[in-house]
Amino acid sequence: MYLLLMKDREILRRHIDQTIQLNDEQFDYFFSFFKPVSFKKKQSIIQIGDDVTCEYFVLNGCLKTFFVNDEQKMHILQFATKTWWASDYNALHNNKKATVNLDCVSDADTLCLFSEDREKVCKEIHEVETFLRWRSNKGYIGLQKRILSLLNNDARSRYEELMQQYPELYNLVPKHLIAAYLGVSRETLSRLYHAR
Amino acid sequence: MYLLLMKDREILRRHIDQTIQLNDEQFDYFFSFFKPVSFKKKQSIIQIGDDVTCEYFVLNGCLKTFFVNDEQKMHILQFATKTWWASDYNALHNNKKATVNLDCVSDADTLCLFSEDREKVCKEIHEVETFLRWRSNKGYIGLQKRILSLLNNDARSRYEELMQQYPELYNLVPKHLIAAYLGVSRETLSRLYHAR
């Protein structure tokens, strides 16, 4: 148990170290606000209409944020695997009710950070705010790339692009969820990699 | 001329005030790093391969960031009108060469902020960093909405959504550019609002 906790701490530490430098005291202070939360496959974490007060840093496993339209068609906004963050950021940042769902694709361990605590630490440790600004910048750039891919590429190249960038998803995530992320029907995706 | 400058200052001030509170001294210090730059319609601001060292806050007029693929098809990532920011953020934040173009849809006045100065002021005035973090958060949420729209809606409803959210674009921007933003051919867009 102790060893496991140490590892969680190190995963977060390395993730943060990529952007900013915190000394041990600063990091431990920031880390103290993260609460370990584990989820089982298929477990719902955020449902449409919920109040959203925290975000999740994924240690292992896989989450997905998604939207289901009137015709029961699911669209996936994001898969979150190791070292990714997930929440309904629209709800979280604008103090609105959730407009998307967050749930668990495969058993997952996460660290939960409440908005309240996040803002508190941002005020107290300037570097933490810098980290979060850069995290947001990177997210923005990632979404821009996805939009370009949706505008510019057909289903096959979007699929190949995704598998090249995140090969771990191939085994971790059922194909119909991949389809829901790419914006194609599961039938079309199936035909894509079965030589039409 | 003096009056015009005052107005520019107020446009930026009001924009920033929506997120954080700066006193006059702090704001004037931040403002002192913004350089007024004006562009003529069709003028190129950033071209693929350029070094990107600054971002632009739009005072009036309209810019677009776009990508042209091998088949000469243009895809528009963003229109930037009054109080929007524009640059190649991938290049700007990762110190890479530009991978998208930025140019001028209609004569525009902007305020240019260099990365170097942005980081300097972020370090010096914590609130400015808070502002930029929230700006990035809002951008992220906006792109998420666009992705959902691309995944969930057909061309017609994407068009209607855009016109409802940004009605000023209807007169400001030629239809084929709207099409390039929505991800449809100009012919299809034309048919959409001419009752098919």
Place this chain on the structure above:
DNA sequence: TTGTTTTGGTGACATATATCACCCTATCTG
């Protein structure tokens, strides 16, 4: 003024992808 570019409208046709229907095999669950 005159020629050129920009903007945009439309018919005919091509094509990628969605939809529906049905099937099969694992895997889960009581």
Place this chain on the structure above:
DNA sequence: CAGATAGGGTGATATATGTCACCAAAACAA
């Protein structure tokens, strides 16, 4: 164990949208 559910494959057909070709008015430039 048996039934249910999840995951996945595939043919037939429908449909939204793209592509090509051509036209025309408005805006712009020489």
